[in-house]
Amino acid sequence: xxxxxxxxxxxxxxLTPDPRFLHLAEPHRNTLRAMVxxxxxxxxxxxxxxxxGTGKTTLLYCLQHILSHEATRERPLRSxxxxxxxxxxxxxxxxxxxxxxxxxxxxxxxxxxxxxxxLLLASHKSTSAVVVIIDEAHLMPPELIEEVRLLMxxxxxxxxxxxxxxxxxxxxxxxxxxxxxxxxKQRISVVTKLRxxxxxETRAYIAERLHVAGLRGESPFSTSALEEVFRLTxxxxxxxxxxxxxxxxxxxxxQLKKLGADAVLEAAEEMGWEQPAPxxxxxxxxxxAS
Amino acid sequence: xxxxxxxxRTVRKTDSVPATAxxxxxxxxxxLKQHMESNGAAASHSGQIDLQHLLQPLEESDGVASKVxxxxxxxxxxxxxxxxxxxxxxxxxxxxxxxAAVEAYRTLRTRLVKQQTRTGARSLVIxxxxxxxxxxxxxxxxxxxxxKIENWPVLVVDADLRTRGLSILAGDxxxxxxxxILERDCSYQSAILRxxxxxxxxxxxxxxxxxxxxxxSGQRWKEFMGWAAESFRLVLVDxxxxxxxxxxxxIASSCESVMVVARARKTPRESLAKVLAQVDxxxxxxxxxxxxxxxxxxxxxxxxxxxxx
Numbered sequence: 001x002x003x004x005x006x007x008x009x010x011x012x013x014x015l016t017p018d019p020r021f022l023h024l025a026e027p028h029r030n031t032l033r034a035m036v037x038x039x040x041x042x043x044x045x046x047x048x049x050x051x052x053g054t055g056k057t058t059l060l061y062c063l064q065h066i067l068s069h070e071a072t073r074e075r076p077l078r079s080x081x082x083x084x085x086x087x088x089x090x091x092x093x094x095x096x097x098x099x100x101x102x103x104x105x106x107x108x109x110x111x112x113x114x115x116x117x118x119l120l121l122a123s124h125k126s127t128s129a130v131v132v133i134i135d136e137a138h139l140m141p142p143e144l145i146e147e148v149r150l151l152m153x154x155x156x157x158x159x160x161x162x163x164x165x166x167x168x169x170x171x172x173x174x175x176x177x178x179x180x181x182x183x184x185k186q187r188i189s190v191v192t193k194l195r196x197x198x199x200x201e202t203r204a205y206i207a208e209r210l211h212v213a214g215l216r217g218e219s220p221f222s223t224s225a226l227e228e229v230f231r232l233t234x235x236x237x238x239x240x241x242x243x244x245x246x247x248x249x250x251x252x253x254x255q256l257k258k259l260g261a262d263a264v265l266e267a268a269e270e271m272g273w274e275q276p277a278p279x280x281x282x283x284x285x286x287x288x289a290s
Numbered sequence: 291x292x293x294x295x296x297x298x299r300t301v302r303k304t305d306s307v308p309a310t311a312x313x314x315x316x317x318x319x320x321x322l323k324q325h326m327e328s329n330g331a332a333a334s335h336s337g338q339i340d341l342q343h344l345l346q347p348l349e350e351s352d353g354v355a356s357k358v359x360x361x362x363x364x365x366x367x368x369x370x371x372x373x374x375x376x377x378x379x380x381x382x383x384x385x386x387x388x389x390a391a392v393e394a395y396r397t398l399r400t401r402l403v404k405q406q407t408r409t410g411a412r413s414l415v416i417x418x419x420x421x422x423x424x425x426x427x428x429x430x431x432x433x434x435x436x437x438k439i440e441n442w443p444v445l446v447v448d449a450d451l452r453t454r455g456l457s458i459l460a461g462d463x464x465x466x467x468x469x470x471i472l473e474r475d476c477s478y479q480s481a482i483l484r485x486x487x488x489x490x491x492x493x494x495x496x497x498x499x500x501x502x503x504x505x506x507s508g509q510r511w512k513e514f515m516g517w518a519a520e521s522f523r524l525v526l527v528d529x530x531x532x533x534x535x536x537x538x539x540x541i542a543s544s545c546e547s548v549m550v551v552a553r554a555r556k557t558p559r560e561s562l563a564k565v566l567a568q569v570d571x572x573x574x575x576x577x578x579x580x581x582x583x584x585x586x587x588x589x590x591x592x593x594x595x596x597x598x599x
Contacts, residue, residue: 023351030407033348040341066344198410200546203520208354216361223516 002252009214050194053238079131138168197235411546419561424580437490457494467496472505506540515544
């Protein structure tokens with residue numbers, strides 16, 4: 001609604017999983033690049049951690065999206081995305097097989113393993129890969145993580161065919177150091193960490209997003225507005241997106257070409273944010289957004 | 291090869307006792323292994339996934355940073371950096387005898403890039419305890435090394451309004467410069483200069499009769515640094531010596547990181563310690579040990595990370 005008023009051709013703060021239409025902040029681009037390189041370099045098991053709202057799930061969708069662009073008829077690149085891993089081992093298998101579009105001859109474990117084997121063999125022959133992405137992995141019970149390791153044991157090719165990415169909040173790392181998961185820990189080849197943005201990164205992120213959305217002149221955010229955005233969000237990208245979006249809405253209603261700190265505060269009030277960075281409301285906000 | 295593989299499998303199947311599902315998997319695994327041994331890992335390398343192609347959207351996204359800088363400075367003046375002078379500062383390209391130094395600057399850049407990725411800092415002020423320890427030389431060569439990275443726009447700011455060393459090295463361009471930005475509402479675009487090195491911009495010191503400490507204590511310096519760090523991926527600030535002048539602390543307050551240059555056999559240990567004690571320890575990026583003796587292990591220049599914290 002405010003796009004025309006600010007000379008924008010598209011919505012600057014919307015999230016889409018396609019990286020071609022998505023401008024990520026610098027640390028996130030680096031993390032995503034590391035993950036893509038990890039899969040293509042066949043590193044096997046990767047772990048990615050980051051605090052709430054820093055964009056883990058968005059990155060994983062981007063990763064899947066980027067990889068799916070590489071899939072061809074001759075070289076299908078299969079990927080499975082498990083969003084909620086609070087499952088029993090059986091349910092995990094069911095979810096994985098659904099996602100990978102493998103049809104086992106019978107719903108028994110041996111039949112499923114055989115089917116997976118065949119997929120791995122086919123992928124190996126076509127120099128392709130099978131990617132398993134597990135989000136919110138910090139919620140996984142240890143026996144389920146162990147199940148993932150056993151799954152990876154099936155893959156005994158010189159170049160790993162099965163690529164597993166465990167992604168979760170920072171609690172995931174201590175979870176993986178438990179003695180019963182020592183075998184899995186040894187297999188981790190890449191650990192990527194996401195962090196929230198600094199003040200200048202926040203400013204640069206907003207400037208770059210506005211540029212991508214078509215802005216060519218002065219930024220509508222004044223320095224004081226940007227500092228307020230940072231103070232309210234602590235540099236968490238999800239919160240930055242929503243407050244900037246609302247602040248531009250406020251500016252449009254008041255016909256302000258340049259936003260001050262007050263417009264940002266008004267936007268925060270509109271959204272019912274307590275000050276500063278409200279962690280809990282942000283979480284519920286994200287759920288409705290996704 | 292797959293034909294061969296299928297055959298071996300068939301033979302085995304007929305030979306073996308009808309198996310349970312589990313045994314079948316073992317069977318499959320061992321035949322897979324056989325297949326791989328005979329097939330070799332060579333096949334797996336042919337037609338590998340094209341990483342470059344996959345990373346393309348991300349690289350395009352990276353390029354936005356330089357586009358923002360380009361759009362914001364569309365109409366700025368351009369200068370050609372002087373290169374033929376005796377005291378050429380462009381060590382990196384035009385003095386083959388200084389290859390060790392070039393290498394040292396590159397190493398310094400690489401370490402800073404790594405640190406930047408971790409801390410997210412986009413502005414770096416370089417200082418020393420006294421005049422003539424190599425701040426300006428370090429800053430210039432570092433900036434040139436940075437500008438060589440694709441999509442890494444760099445701005446070099448001459449904040450030493452008293453001696454204007456960096457501006458003089460850059461050919462003493464005409465005003466306006468930083469002083470005019472701080473003193474009155476001078477547009478950033480009219481003061482910043484595009485150089486003939488792609489990705490490298492310079493803001494000369496400019497001219498003023500006001501006291502530099504006064505200029506840096508105003509809100510405009512903070513505003514400018516905020517704008518600069520959002521438009522460039524790195525802003526390098528050349529500051530006056532840290533001891534005995536109020537300027538440095540005012541300058542550093544709007545920068546995210548600080549690097550100190552010390553010159554071998556010149557900088558007294560105590561002065562270096564004093565400078566480091568002045569700086570917020572969270573901001574200290576490292577100390578550049580300039581003009582160190584050349585030994586087989588280290589070149590002319592050496593960089594010690596995280597010396598002061």
